[in-house]
Amino acid sequence: xxxxxxxxxxxxxxxxxxxxxxxxxxxxxxxxxxxxxxxxxxxxxxxxxxxxxxxxxxxxxxxxxxxxxxxxxxxxxxxxxxxxxxxxxxxxxxxxxxxxxxxxxxxxxxxxxxxxxxxxxxxxxxxxxxxxxxxxxxxxxxxxxxxxxxxxxxxxxxxxxxxxxxxxxxxxxxxxxxxxxxxxxxxxxxxxxxxxxxxxxxxxxxxxxxxxxxxxxxxxxxxxxxxxxxxxxxxxxxxxxxxxxxxxxxxxxxxxxxxxxxxxxxxxxxxxxxxxxxxxxxxxxxxxxxxxxxxxxxxxxxxxxxxxxxxxxxxxxxxxxxxxxxxxxxxxxxxxxxxxxxxxxxxxxxxxxxxxxxxxxxxxxxxxxxxxxxxxxxxxxxxxxxxxxxxxxxxxxxxxxxxxx
Amino acid sequence: xxxxxxxxxxxxxxxxxxxxxxxxxxxxxxxxxxxxxxxxxxxxxxxxxxxxxxxxxxxxxxxxxxxxxxxxxxxxxxxxxxxxxxxxxxxxxxxxxxxxxxxxxxxxxxxxxxxxxxxxxxxxxxxxxxxxxxxxxxxxxxxxxxxxxxxxxxxxxxxxxxxxxxxxxxxxxxxxxxxxxxxxxxxxxxxxxxxxxxxxxxxxxxxxxxxxxxxxxxxxxxxxxxxxxxxxxxxxxxxxxxxxxxxxxxxxxxxxxxxxxxxxxxxxxxxxxxxxxxxxxxxxxxxxxxxxxxxxxxxxxxxxxxxxxxxxxxxxxxxxxxxxxxxxxxxxxxxxxxxxxxxxxxxxxxxxxxxxxxxxxxxxxxxxxxxxxxxxxxxxxxxxxxxxxxxxxxxxxxxxxxxxx
Numbered sequence: 001x002x003x004x005x006x007x008x009x010x011x012x013x014x015x016x017x018x019x020x021x022x023x024x025x026x027x028x029x030x031x032x033x034x035x036x037x038x039x040x041x042x043x044x045x046x047x048x049x050x051x052x053x054x055x056x057x058x059x060x061x062x063x064x065x066x067x068x069x070x071x072x073x074x075x076x077x078x079x080x081x082x083x084x085x086x087x088x089x090x091x092x093x094x095x096x097x098x099x100x101x102x103x104x105x106x107x108x109x110x111x112x113x114x115x116x117x118x119x120x121x122x123x124x125x126x127x128x129x130x131x132x133x134x135x136x137x138x139x140x141x142x143x144x145x146x147x148x149x150x151x152x153x154x155x156x157x158x159x160x161x162x163x164x165x166x167x168x169x170x171x172x173x174x175x176x177x178x179x180x181x182x183x184x185x186x187x188x189x190x191x192x193x194x195x196x197x198x199x200x201x202x203x204x205x206x207x208x209x210x211x212x213x214x215x216x217x218x219x220x221x222x223x224x225x226x227x228x229x230x231x232x233x234x235x236x237x238x239x240x241x242x243x244x245x246x247x248x249x250x251x252x253x254x255x256x257x258x259x260x261x262x263x264x265x266x267x268x269x270x271x272x273x274x275x276x277x278x279x280x281x282x283x284x285x286x287x288x289x290x291x292x293x294x295x296x297x298x299x300x301x302x303x304x305x306x307x308x309x310x311x312x313x314x315x316x317x318x319x320x321x322x323x324x325x326x327x328x329x330x331x332x333x334x335x336x337x338x339x340x341x342x343x344x345x346x347x348x349x350x351x352x353x354x355x356x357x358x359x360x361x362x363x364x365x366x367x368x369x370x371x372x373x374x375x376x377x378x379x380x381x382x383x384x385x386x387x388x389x390x391x392x393x394x395x396x397x398x399x400x401x402x403x404x405x
Numbered sequence: 406x407x408x409x410x411x412x413x414x415x416x417x418x419x420x421x422x423x424x425x426x427x428x429x430x431x432x433x434x435x436x437x438x439x440x441x442x443x444x445x446x447x448x449x450x451x452x453x454x455x456x457x458x459x460x461x462x463x464x465x466x467x468x469x470x471x472x473x474x475x476x477x478x479x480x481x482x483x484x485x486x487x488x489x490x491x492x493x494x495x496x497x498x499x500x501x502x503x504x505x506x507x508x509x510x511x512x513x514x515x516x517x518x519x520x521x522x523x524x525x526x527x528x529x530x531x532x533x534x535x536x537x538x539x540x541x542x543x544x545x546x547x548x549x550x551x552x553x554x555x556x557x558x559x560x561x562x563x564x565x566x567x568x569x570x571x572x573x574x575x576x577x578x579x580x581x582x583x584x585x586x587x588x589x590x591x592x593x594x595x596x597x598x599x600x601x602x603x604x605x606x607x608x609x610x611x612x613x614x615x616x617x618x619x620x621x622x623x624x625x626x627x628x629x630x631x632x633x634x635x636x637x638x639x640x641x642x643x644x645x646x647x648x649x650x651x652x653x654x655x656x657x658x659x660x661x662x663x664x665x666x667x668x669x670x671x672x673x674x675x676x677x678x679x680x681x682x683x684x685x686x687x688x689x690x691x692x693x694x695x696x697x698x699x700x701x702x703x704x705x706x707x708x709x710x711x712x713x714x715x716x717x718x719x720x721x722x723x724x725x726x727x728x729x730x731x732x733x734x735x736x737x738x739x740x741x742x743x744x745x746x747x748x749x750x751x752x753x754x755x756x757x758x759x760x761x762x763x764x765x766x767x768x769x770x771x772x773x774x775x776x777x778x779x780x781x782x783x784x785x786x787x788x789x790x791x792x793x794x795x796x797x798x799x800x801x802x803x804x805x806x807x808x809x810x
Contacts, residue, residue: 015646015676016458016461016462019462050481053481053485054484054485054488055422055490056420056421056494056745057421057424057425057485057486057489058489058491058492059492060492061488062487062488062491065484065485065487065488065491065498065499066488068480068483068484068499068501069480069481069485070490071480072477072480072481075473075474075476075477076455076458076474076477077461078473079470079473079474080458080459080462080470081462081476082467082470083462083463083466083467083470083471084462084463086463086467086470087462087463087464087465093470094468094470096473096550098548099548099549113768120548142505143503143525144504145501176545277444333412353492361646372508
């Protein structure tokens with residue numbers, strides 16, 4: 001019998017009625033001949049509410065304690081869903097992350113899964129039970145509870161699918177799948193039937209927040225097919241896989257965007273070995289994610305270094321950077337948080353010529369100035385005025401003819 | 406260094422401010438030179454709220470799932486209290502029942518502690534941390550989460566005190582200790598400085614709901630001194646112990662009462678061996694607690710059997726009893742749920758004469774009719790009209806001169 005791992009996000013289990021709806025979907029998957037393992041998130045705004053409670057007793061809640069606190073949100077959902085299934089006449093059992101055998105390192109708040117021992121789940125499945133697993137959590141060798149960071153339930157689901165040798169992992173959410181662009185901005189955006197892991201990663205990391213990047217990476221490493229679909233209807237969704245289909249290769253898959261980007265420029269940096277790491281290592285230690293990095297050609301061993309961060313990190317970045325700039329003898333630090341980014345993504349772009357040129361022309365035709373450019377094998381990203389992001393997304397969607405089939 | 410185990414009930418940790426107040430109390434106990442382990446209940450009405458959620462998805466929530474669900478309430482409190490302590494500059498760590506090494510049988514909803522492995526707690530105490538344990542819960546050999554039944558946090562606290570070889574167990578609650586009678590009914594009621602385990606059990610089981618009977622029993626078996634006191638002030642509270650003090654022996658300690666009693670009478674029961682068990686075994690199986698049992702003298706091998714149950718169990722009792730009465734050839738089943746009980750409790754009553762006579766005279770003087778009498782070594786209980794319970798408590802309190810010191 002095929003094993004299917006399903007994941008239901010917080011909005012899909014926000015109240016008793018929605019939990020019963022999810023139970024119905026699980027029963028249908030079971031009756032279609034599958035063994036089902038369902039991973040659940042905390043109900044609705046539960047996690048935010050627990051974080052609020054923590055901040056009522058502490059300005060800076062201790063991370064180990066916070067993880068133990070937050071883990072209760074997913075446990076609540078898992079037990080309620082199991083009860084609902086039993087009331088509907090189906091055998092079911094809920095398991096916490098610890099009971100499900102999910103071992104992690106001790107990096108509280110953003111733990112990494114080190115190992116999954118699927119024995120208990122397998123035993124329950126053999127016993128004809130549907131297994132409901134509290135997502136987002138695991139346990140260390142010292143039996144301390146950890147959480148996997150926001151969106152970690154996706155990672156739990158893909159990890160379990162891999163450990164159980166499941167046929168596929170199904171991520172049910174409040175969107176219908178992965179779109180060629182954000183439909184709120186580009187109304188003609190089209191749902192993709194399939195997408196490659198790498199393209200999905202680029203789509204996710206540049207703003208099309210459909211599922212957690214770590215989960216996609218994990219699926220990629222173990223070649224686990226991941227279906228992203230709506231928990232509210234039976235539309236087919238988007239299959240993320242590593243297959244070699246015509247649609248995946250040689251084509252632009254979609255336009256991603258993020259309207260909240262800050263550009264940081266360190267002017268007059270002495271161009272000598274180790275300078276870049278002296279700037280970026282302290283930022284990494286401070287937990288600040290740096291995106292595009294551009295270094296101008298050096299003139300007389302002096303260069304300018306420009307990079308982008310999330311605009312919410314602008315202040316923290318400047319606080320870290322200023323003393324360093326002084327120390328290394330740089331001239332000045334500048335920041336601009338009025339920016340956004342648009343990206344064209346597609347596995348075929350590396351081999352096909354002219355994608356970048358078409359992108360720049362489309363933006364120029366709209367009178368949109370490009371502040372910074374960065375590229376990967378399957379992505380071209382332009383940093384632009386944040387106000388012009390919607391206009392850019394629409395123009396690029398038209399230019400690369402994504403609305404048609 | 407002395408180990409003290411403290412327990413804080415739901416009303417003592419109902420919000421962030423109360424949690425900070427409890428943190429302050431723990432710090433004072435620590436600064437007085439103790440190693441402190443604190444056991445906490447779920448905040449305020451959390452448990453009731455979780456039960457409501459369960460009933461929204463299931464008419465009859467599965468017991469294993471319900472235990473896993475309810476256990477989250479105490480985990481939330483324990484993490485918040487640990488955060489509050491850390492924020493106040495003190496080393497602390499929260500542990501779930503499982504992490505604290507509390508093993509139970511698999512009787513979900515009312516599990517019994519089978520063993521406590523205190524190694525983790527000892528390690529944390531050696532590491533100079535105050536340990537906050539989520540009360541009311543444990544884990545089976547199969548790693549399933551159990552709960553110990555309502556009031557189980559008291560049992561967790563006394564159990565841990567025994568396992569850790571603590572100096573004493575302190576139960577902090579919203580009352581100031583054990584009183585000679587319910588102060589809402591007998592305004593002249595006086596707080597006891599100390600009371601014996603057995604007397605405390607009688608006080609608790611007949612209505613003076615200060616702490617869970619199982620916890621008192623456990624304390625008695627292992628001779629663990631238990632202090633019951635208010636979490637809101639520093640008044641001394643009541644010490645429950647097995648000591649041989651003058652105050653405990655040879656005296657009436659208090660008056661207990663319960664206004665919700667139903668009397669069941671099975672008339673015309675053939676008086677032959679095994680008849681009583683054929684009636685009371687099915688009641689025990691149905692989870693109905695039978696209190697006083699009286700069997701009249703047999704006339705021509707026919708007798709009447711009378712017993713009392715909580716008035717909330719009246720209907721269920723009659724449903725169980727009626728078919729049995731028919732089967733054994735009894736004449737009739739009657740029930741009366743308009744009753745209550747008052748008890749006079751004191752370790753010295755067995756050896757001192759006249760207590761029963763004084764009790765009956767006091768009730769007669771108030772024109773209160775006694776429906777049923779039952780006694781133990783340290784208790785005399787009368788079943789009376791429920792409307793007259795307050796009047797009876799006041800009269801008995803005066804008769805046995807409990808208001809004085």
